[in-house]
Amino acid sequence: METTLQISGMTCGMCVQHVTQALQSVSGVQNAAVDLTAGRALVQHNESAEIKAMIEAVAEEGYTAQPG
Numbered sequence: 001m002e003t004t005l006q007i008s009g010m011t012c013g014m015c016v017q018h019v020t021q022a023l024q025s026v027s028g029v030q031n032a033a034v035d036l037t038a039g040r041a042l043v044q045h046n047e048s049a050e051i052k053a054m055i056e057a058v059a060e061e062g063y064t065a066q067p068g
């Protein structure tokens with residue numbers, strides 16, 4: 001499965017690293033490709049992964065994610 005998240009608050013490559021690691025730490029997430037310029041994350045995951053958990057993991061790092 002694939003989910004696109006709009007990410008706000010990213011300003012540099014470190015932000016991308018933080019968001020990528022946060023998303024990949026979520027249970028059921030296989031891969032996360034984060035695009036700084038687009039402010040977007042493409043998340044590959046299985047059916048058990050919860051979008052809510054992805055959003056919370058990103059929020060814990062200080063960024064805002066929303067489905068889209």
Ligand SMILES: [Cu+2]
Pocket residue numbers: 010011012013014015016
């Ligand atoms: Cu940064």
